[in-house]
Amino acid sequence: MTASISDHLLAWYDAHARELPWRLPPGTPLPDDPAWPYRVWLSEVMLQQTTVAAVKPYFEKFTRVWPTVEALAAASDEDVMAAWAGLGYYSRARNLLKCAREVVARGGFPGEEAELRKLPGLGDYTAAAIAAIAFGRRAVVVDANVERVVARLFAIDDPLPGVRKAIRGAADAITPDAHAGDFAQAMMDLGAQTCTTRSPRCLLCPLRGDCRALAQGQPERLPVKPAKKAVPQRRGTAFWITRKGGTQVWLVTRPADGMLGGMRALPDDGWSAQANGSGEAPLPGQWHDLGAVRHGFTHAKLTLEVRALETAYIPPGEGQWWPVSDIDAAGLATLFAKAARLALAATG
DNA sequence: TAGACGTGGAG
DNA sequence: TCTCCAAGTCT
DSSP: OOOOHHHHHHHHHHHHOOOOTTOOOTTOOOOSOTHHHHHHHHHHHHTTTOOHHHHHHHHHHHHHHOOSHHHHHTSOHHHHHHHHTTSOOTHHHHHHHHHHHHHHHTTSOOOSHHHHTTSTTOOHHHHHHHHHHHHOOOOOOOOHHHHHHHHHHTTOOSOTTTTHHHHHHHHHHHOOSSOHHHHHHHHHHHHHHTSOSSSOOGGGOTTGGGOHHHHHSOGGGOSOOOOOOOOOEEEEEEEEEEETTTTEEEEEEOOSSSTTTTOEEOOBOOOOSSSOOOOOOSSOSOOEEEEEEEEEOSSOEEEEEEEEEEOSSOOSSSOEEEEGGGGGGGOOOHHHHHHHHHHHHHHO
């Protein structure tokens, strides 16, 4: 019998696996340590729609400050949100904490995919990945890498997202019963390093002999993706309100739902991805225009004007005075970190 | 189900 | 400067 696709892939992975802070070397037995599923879970949530390079420093920080799920579950919402600042998709951080607390309440992470799937922030992909990588269970792990590899292997040329079910079926068919974690990670490494979106390195691919898209030519054509919609351009205003000679700045906490939800931020004029802000300042006074920052979201582009005011009054609504010298510790999302940087450069 | 939801790096 | 997109989830 000839070697199967999974055999080829696992052999390749033995030699080419990336070394990552949350990963065991290929073939390593699963550690009998509750910190192991914790680290797998944490890394998988951080890696959702996020590059390995971006995740690494956050993973190091989180595991240093909160080495166990119990430690994370005991942390305050503000500390966790601030630690996540800059990584994006902040609902992940809110769900991370919710999940940690549920896991601690039930005495640890479940090993069953179906049970994992019920936890907040764990969808089909992440539940399968944790079951396979942390617990060695056979699971069909399908992320964008696996979709790409499988679509090319079998020359599946119907467009996403409709073809997703067929791709999953094909992935199921090549998933081995053993080495579940290594197989899943090998597929993702192959997709990330070799079977890349734009210029796949087919000459280096361990599966080139099995790849129908390569045999047909133009494997980079697959999978077929739907056309993108144009993103709207929005305008808004952020307000840099200081007192005591500019040593303290007024920060608010954004509502838990919606953009940058639950994050500390500068007060603003109510801009959103759907509409421009009102431009109205929260306080009367001698405002100074400091210029603007530009920022791209997935579904909107924003030009954010920054206006400054030194005042003796307390701005309306909830908020707190924050020491400007410690602004880095406030945990501002990147948009507002840019605005703060502009304000500091302008006001000295 | 399609749209909301961040960010930084690559080309 | 600009587009694309990277280990998705939730509603």
